[in-house]
Amino acid sequence: MNAPKYLRHRFQRTRVDRSTDADDTIDLRAALMSAEGEAAALRRRFERTAPPTDDAGRLAHAEARAEAAEAELAALRGEHVRAERDARLRELQLERYADDLCAVFKEERMRGRELGRHYAQTVRALANALEKRDAYTGKHAERVTAYGLRIARSVGLRIDAVPQLEFGFLLHDVGKVAVPDSVLYKPGRLDDAEFALMARHPVAGDEILRHLDFLDDARLTVRNHHERWDGTGYPDRLAGEAIPLAARVFAVADALDALTTNRPYRAAASWESAREEILRSSGTHFDPAVVAGFERIAIDELIQIQEHAA
Numbered sequence: 001m002n003a004p005k006y007l008r009h010r011f012q013r014t015r016v017d018r019s020t021d022a023d024d025t026i027d028l029r030a031a032l033m034s035a036e037g038e039a040a041a042l043r044r045r046f047e048r049t050a051p052p053t054d055d056a057g058r059l060a061h062a063e064a065r066a067e068a069a070e071a072e073l074a075a076l077r078g079e080h081v082r083a084e085r086d087a088r089l090r091e092l093q094l095e096r097y098a099d100d101l102c103a104v105f106k107e108e109r110m111r112g113r114e115l116g117r118h119y120a121q122t123v124r125a126l127a128n129a130l131e132k133r134d135a136y137t138g139k140h141a142e143r144v145t146a147y148g149l150r151i152a153r154s155v156g157l158r159i160d161a162v163p164q165l166e167f168g169f170l171l172h173d174v175g176k177v178a179v180p181d182s183v184l185y186k187p188g189r190l191d192d193a194e195f196a197l198m199a200r201h202p203v204a205g206d207e208i209l210r211h212l213d214f215l216d217d218a219r220l221t222v223r224n225h226h227e228r229w230d231g232t233g234y235p236d237r238l239a240g241e242a243i244p245l246a247a248r249v250f251a252v253a254d255a256l257d258a259l260t261t262n263r264p265y266r267a268a269a270s271w272e273s274a275r276e277e278i279l280r281s282s283g284t285h286f287d288p289a290v291v292a293g294f295e296r297i298a299i300d301e302l303i304q305i306q307e308h309a310a
């Protein structure tokens, strides 16, 4: 996570100040060395001319110049000591700024993580509320999310980098709140008009979430989880890679859960026959690359995921 802009600016400003101080110290040191050189030259000259001479005026003049140089040298030494002390104070101040910056950065990062946890808890609460409406599917959202995340990892999707992936899986059917109960809970098959009502739920879900910026990517799954690889799905009739990858992954996870759980109108299929059914639909309903990723996951692991989510 990046440090806040105002802190970066403050840190850059203090770095500039530090370089200016360093330049000043270097200039002062050069002046001091030059003065020391001049004083030494005068001293040598004075020593050469020190023996008794007739020219008392020249001797007095040289003595005076040597004394002035010594005084200037002492003044420069004092200034140099002060400059070094100031530089040290400035350095200590910079160290304090750096410590402050580090503490603020850690705090911001902790708050970011906390916020992320709150988002996840909120999304999960909403998903649980939806599940309560639909008694027969039980923990469908939890299971399908767990299958989806596992398949996503198998096809190389970076799950930790895209938390919205999980949010999209959890909320995939949020739009069903807009489907009439008579259709949603109908035990038998839906007629055409009823199916048309049911088929609106991906768009309804997308609209429900459209003002939540942190769910932008999640909306892709919500809207497109009933698309098919061959372009015969809904609502947008997308085909192939035009369907967001998360939605392609989700479609396999959703089918797996539907096939392996009991429904009022049919019993659960065995894991082997569910897997066969999904493999048969590779290239028509499902993305072949996602199905290949799914096939690499052992059935025992899928059973564990189901039991853990129950």
Ligand SMILES: [Fe+2]
Pocket (backbone or CB within 6 Å): 172, 173, 201, 225, 226
């Ligand atoms: Fe759905």
